[in-house]
Amino acid sequence: MSTILDIQDLKKTYNSGDRHLTVLEGINFSLQAGDTCSIVGPSGSGKTTLLGLCAGLDRASSGSVILNGVKLDNLSEDERAQVRNQYVGFIFQNFQLIPTLTAMENVMVPLELRGERNVQRQAMELLGRVGLAERHDHYPTQLSGGEQQRVSLARAFSNRPTILFADEPTGNLDEETGQRVEQLLFDLNRESGTTLVLVTHDLDLAEKTQRIIRIKGGNAVSDTGAPVSVSRDEL
Ligand SMILES: Nc1ncnc2c1ncn2[C@@H]1O[C@H](COP(=O)(O)OP(=O)(O)OP(=O)(O)O)[C@@H](O)[C@H]1O
Numbered sequence: 001m002s003t004i005l006d007i008q009d010l011k012k013t014y015n016s017g018d019r020h021l022t023v024l025e026g027i028n029f030s031l032q033a034g035d036t037c038s039i040v041g042p043s044g045s046g047k048t049t050l051l052g053l054c055a056g057l058d059r060a061s062s063g064s065v066i067l068n069g070v071k072l073d074n075l076s077e078d079e080r081a082q083v084r085n086q087y088v089g090f091i092f093q094n095f096q097l098i099p100t101l102t103a104m105e106n107v108m109v110p111l112e113l114r115g116e117r118n119v120q121r122q123a124m125e126l127l128g129r130v131g132l133a134e135r136h137d138h139y140p141t142q143l144s145g146g147e148q149q150r151v152s153l154a155r156a157f158s159n160r161p162t163i164l165f166a167d168e169p170t171g172n173l174d175e176e177t178g179q180r181v182e183q184l185l186f187d188l189n190r191e192s193g194t195t196l197v198l199v200t201h202d203l204d205l206a207e208k209t210q211r212i213i214r215i216k217g218g219n220a221v222s223d224t225g226a227p228v229s230v231s232r233d234e235l
């Protein structure tokens with residue numbers, strides 16, 4: 001087993017003007033390659049913030065993020081982008097599709113960045129896996145929230161990530177589509193050994209991961225380390 005993600009004493013404070021909001025205060029955990037993990041906690045507790053720091057999308061105020069052996073703390077934005085492109089898939093809470101590109105073109109972006117061949121065919125295949133092949137030429141504004149979510153999933157998969165971060169991946173989906181997305185995530189974990197880190201309010205989904213990390217009160221964390229039960233009030 002190798003450590004894929006090592007988080008050491010991670011702190012994040014947002015500064016705007018003379019206001020300082022400390023969201024994360026000393027988070028520690030590490031994940032082994034192939035692990036599945038959920039991050040749970042109330043709205044505003046810092047789950048999206050933590051996910052973004054783990055994935056190298058943002059920089060911590062202090063502490064360390066070591067992703068697949070690469071210490072992200074002092075890397076430039078470009079260097080972090082390279083690491084992300086090499087190892088990371090990310091499904092955003094608000095999708096973040098490029099509005100001027102069609103569904104297929106959005107999925108093609110990471111493939112093109114990697115200099116791959118047959119990007120159109122690969123993008124169509126990925127859209128097919130999320131049930132959207134027929135909508136490939138639609139722009140994000142022409143898709144429902146759940147459909148945008150699935151394009152975002154296909155785009156994250158196209159990177160063949162070593163580690164996949166998903167912020168509320170089933171949050172906008174009806175039960176049937178949600179289960180299909182869930183299946184795709186766990187299939188990717190099982191078939192490709194992709195490490196999964198999910199933020200979710202869905203207890204049933206959280207309990208399907210090996211481990212649950214709970215953030216509470218915006219700045220504290222408890223970590224189950226092993227399969228556990230979390231009371232529904234805490235999600
Ligand atoms: N760029 C920012 N600047 C200032 N404050 C921010 C910024 N991003 C997030 N925050 C604040 O940090 C806190 C944590 O936000 P975050 O989005 O991480 O919460 P969350 O746990 O993901 O919540 P939710 O479950 O609603 O998605 C919130 O109080 C939020 O207002």
Ligand SMILES: [Mg+2]
Pocket residue numbers: 047048049093167
């Ligand atoms: Mg969030």
